[in-house]
Amino acid sequence: MPMKGEALLRAYRTLPDPQRLEIARSASPELRTQLVAIERGLAMDRSPGALSTVLTGGREMQAPHLDIIDRIYQRIAAGERLKVMVTMPPRAGKSRRTSRWGPVWYLRKQPDHRFMLASYAAHLADDHGRWVRNTITEHAYTLGISLKYGSQAANRFDIDRHEGGMVTAGVGGALTGRGAHVAAVDDPFKGSEDAGSPTMRDRVWDWWQAVLLTRLEPQGSVLLVNTRWDDDDLSGRLLKEEPDDWIVIDLPALALTADDPLGRQPGEALWPARFTAEDYARIRKSVGERVWWSLYQQQPRPLEGGVWQWSWITGNRISLAAFRGVDLARIVVAIDPSGGSSRTNDETGIVASARDPQGELYVLADKSGRHGANTWGREACLLAIELRADAFVVETNFGGDMTRQVLLQAWAELEREGRTNGMPMPRIVEVNAKQGKRLRAEPIAQLYEQGTVHHLGEFAELERQMVTWIPGMDSPDRMDAAVHGLTELANPAGNATGSSAYSDQRLAGRR
Numbered sequence: 001m002p003m004k005g006e007a008l009l010r011a012y013r014t015l016p017d018p019q020r021l022e023i024a025r026s027a028s029p030e031l032r033t034q035l036v037a038i039e040r041g042l043a044m045d046r047s048p049g050a051l052s053t054v055l056t057g058g059r060e061m062q063a064p065h066l067d068i069i070d071r072i073y074q075r076i077a078a079g080e081r082l083k084v085m086v087t088m089p090p091r092a093g094k095s096r097r098t099s100r101w102g103p104v105w106y107l108r109k110q111p112d113h114r115f116m117l118a119s120y121a122a123h124l125a126d127d128h129g130r131w132v133r134n135t136i137t138e139h140a141y142t143l144g145i146s147l148k149y150g151s152q153a154a155n156r157f158d159i160d161r162h163e164g165g166m167v168t169a170g171v172g173g174a175l176t177g178r179g180a181h182v183a184a185v186d187d188p189f190k191g192s193e194d195a196g197s198p199t200m201r202d203r204v205w206d207w208w209q210a211v212l213l214t215r216l217e218p219q220g221s222v223l224l225v226n227t228r229w230d231d232d233d234l235s236g237r238l239l240k241e242e243p244d245d246w247i248v249i250d251l252p253a254l255a256l257t258a259d260d261p262l263g264r265q266p267g268e269a270l271w272p273a274r275f276t277a278e279d280y281a282r283i284r285k286s287v288g289e290r291v292w293w294s295l296y297q298q299q300p301r302p303l304e305g306g307v308w309q310w311s312w313i314t315g316n317r318i319s320l321a322a323f324r325g326v327d328l329a330r331i332v333v334a335i336d337p338s339g340g341s342s343r344t345n346d347e348t349g350i351v352a353s354a355r356d357p358q359g360e361l362y363v364l365a366d367k368s369g370r371h372g373a374n375t376w377g378r379e380a381c382l383l384a385i386e387l388r389a390d391a392f393v394v395e396t397n398f399g400g401d402m403t404r405q406v407l408l409q410a411w412a413e414l415e416r417e418g419r420t421n422g423m424p425m426p427r428i429v430e431v432n433a434k435q436g437k438r439l440r441a442e443p444i445a446q447l448y449e450q451g452t453v454h455h456l457g458e459f460a461e462l463e464r465q466m467v468t469w470i471p472g473m474d475s476p477d478r479m480d481a482a483v484h485g486l487t488e489l490a491n492p493a494g495n496a497t498g499s500s501a502y503s504d505q506r507l508a509g510r511r
Contacts, residue, residue: 008023008031009035009038012035013038013042023035040054041144044105044142045109047067047070047073047074047105048070048073048097048102048104048106049062049070049097049101050070051101052101054142055135055139055142060101063274064262065251065262066093066097068086069086069094069098069102069225070097072084072086072223073102073105076182076221076223077106077109077110080221081219081220081221082221082223083222083245083246084222084223084224084246085238085239085247085248085249086224086226086249086251087225087226087228087235087248087250087251087298088252088270089253089270089298090295090296091275092270092274094225095186098184098186098223099117099125099128099184100132102184103117103184104132104135106182107132107145107165108144108145110164111145111159111163111164112159112162112163112164113163113164113182114163114165114166114167114178114179114180114181114182114217115164115167115181115182116166116167116168116175116182116184117129117166117168117183118169118171118173118184118185118186118188118212119168119170119171119186120170120189120190120194122168122169122170124170125155125169125170125186127154128186129154129167129168130154132166133154133157145159145160146159146160147159147160148160148161148165154168155167155169156168171188171204172203172204172207174211175212175215179215179217179220180215180216181221182222182223183213183215183216183220183221183222184222185208185212185223185224185234186225186226188204188208188224188226188234189226191229192230192295194229195229195233196229198232201232201234205237224238227294227296228294228295228299229295229300231300231468233300236300251270251298252298253269253270253275253296253297254267254268254269255268255270256299256458266458280296283296284296289310289314293310297460299460299463299464307441307442307445307466307469307470307471308466308467309448309449310463312448312449312451312453313448313455313463313466315451316448317454317456317457318455319457320456323362326362328355328356328362329355329356329357330489331352331353331354331387331390332352332354332389332390332391332393332429332485332488333352333380333383333387333393333426333485334349334352334353334392334393334394334484334485334486334488335348335350335392335393335394335403335407335481335484336395336477336478336480336481336484337394337395338370338371338477347369347370347371347476347477347478348368348369348477349480349482350367350379350380350383351365351366351368351462351478351481351482351485352364352383352384352485353482353485354387360454361490362454363453363455363456363459363486365383365456366459366461366462367380367383368477368481373402377407377410377411378410380410381410381414382414382419384426385414385419385421385423389426390427391428391488392407392426392427393429393431393487393488394428394429394484395432395481395484396432403430407428429488431487441469441471441479441483443487443490444486444487444490447490461478465479466479466482
């Protein structure tokens with residue numbers, strides 16, 4: 001017997017899309033009006049973006065990177081306890097989705113929960129709170145929630161007949177009242193001047209620990225959305241202090257790596273419907289390299305003071321098209337296995353470099369990462385096969401015999417698999433870095449300054465490590481691997497054949 005009335009409407013909400021569509025097609029005008037209202041409610045339940053589409057009649061913009069923020073809110077509303085960090089460039093809609101539509105949607109889904117929002121200035125946080133308050137008031141009937149009489153201030157309001165509500169504050173200000181189930185921080189620093197001040201960075205960090213976190217409910221979630229200004233800004237410090245606690249969604253204006261969260265290829269724009277790669281090229285030229293890499297690419301770099309200067313790298317890049325005309329005399333794959341007591345040394349550096357007959361040096365590839373002993377040898381060998389390298393350069397400070405054995409075993413395994421294509425195994429050149437890190441790095445940095453070293457494209461993480469490293473700091477493994485390889489290639493004794501002559505003619509055909 002067909003369902004009618006309220007029973008039909010209750011069941012309709014649980015049906016899959018094809019069945020709901022079939023019912024709507026055969027419904028009477030009166031029933032169809034009721035079904036349209038249900039469909040609007042179902043759409044608003046899906047995500048902040050879907051809610052914004054309904055309430056604006058489709059005028060609100062949507063994009064794949066905003067879908068990521070939507071999914072974060074969905075997971076939090078479903079009861080997951082998350083600590084999420086999203087970094088993205090300006091004018092990408094992050095504040096509108098994080099600090100406006102997100103809270104509206106969340107309070108509709110969880111009207112008994114408290115939402116806390118902070119930004120670098122109280123007036124900015126209040127503006128977001130005012131927008132959320134006004135949107136709930138304007139669409140109260142459609143949303144199914146309204147504000148409690150007498151509690152409707154921009155910086156604090158409560159949901160009528162529920163325990164939930166919202167409170168806003170500037171970073172550094174007080175967050176009074178009850179605890180929060182969600183704490184969102186949208187841009188904790190006003191700009192580079194604040195983020196570049198150690199005093200301001202410490203002040204934000206103290207506020208984060210002593211104020212914001214103390215207001216969080218035991219199962220509360222934290223969402224930090226910002227652009228990066230400094231390596232020691234709030235995001236940077238959290239990643240150093242508690243890297244395993246955070247879900248990090250890094251969304252640069254132009255994709256930097258093949259494992260981009262949106263599946264973009266390197267060089268593809270974040271939101272091409274608004275800003276194309278050409279648009280960003282003009283922006284980059286206008287704002288300069290430091291602002292471009294920090295604010296747009298989420299790779300903050302220092303102004304001065306490191307061993308490397310940023311202009312030495314950017315001013316001597318070589319494109320793939322130009323590189324095709326370069327004859328190479330030698331190619332090496334340098335490896336710096338992870339080791340030591342520093343928390344920064346948790347990667348294995350694997351960097352390929354080359355030299356031409358004129359003595360110009362080239363960084364060809366960076367395959368560094370958190371590789372285990374069973375994987376870094378294979379990764380290095382595959383890179384050597386791809387580039388037909390003549391040598392491995394390996395730091396042996398931590399387990400010299402082991403590093404050699406890892407490479408020998410990996411190469412033998414690839415030979416059995418038929419992956420070496422008859423290529424002789426590259427010589428293993430062992431480096432025991434007894435001299436200080438600065439003494440090893442400075443001669444190579446001088447070659448950069450002289451314009452002798454060229455990066456084939458951009459290696460964001462390697463370059464960030466170079467320009468942010470200051471003597472006295474632990475040197476990161478990518479940078480160390482690059483220094484080892486370039487030192488081997490720049491060594492006059494190895495200009496022809498490496499540390500000693502090759503007897504198997506592996507350099508035949510190279511000048």
